[in-house]
Amino acid sequence: MAAxxxxxxxNQNCVFAFVPVAVAVCFRYVNLAGQLYRLHAA
Numbered sequence: 340m341a342a343x344x345x346x347x348x349x350n351q352n353c354v355f356a357f358v359p360v361a362v363a364v365c366f367r368y369v370n371l372a373g374q375l376y377r378l379h380a381a
Contacts, residue, residue: 343357
């Protein structure tokens with residue numbers, strides 16, 4: 340992940356392609372955490 344960030348900092352044009360991917364990954368982890376929390380709470 341760090342290597343990808345460094346590559347993007349060197350090539351600003353890739354930011355527009357990277358942002359949607361980063362958002363999707365963050366949303367996936369948040370959704371997974373929410374499911375695990377519900378299972379733990381139950």
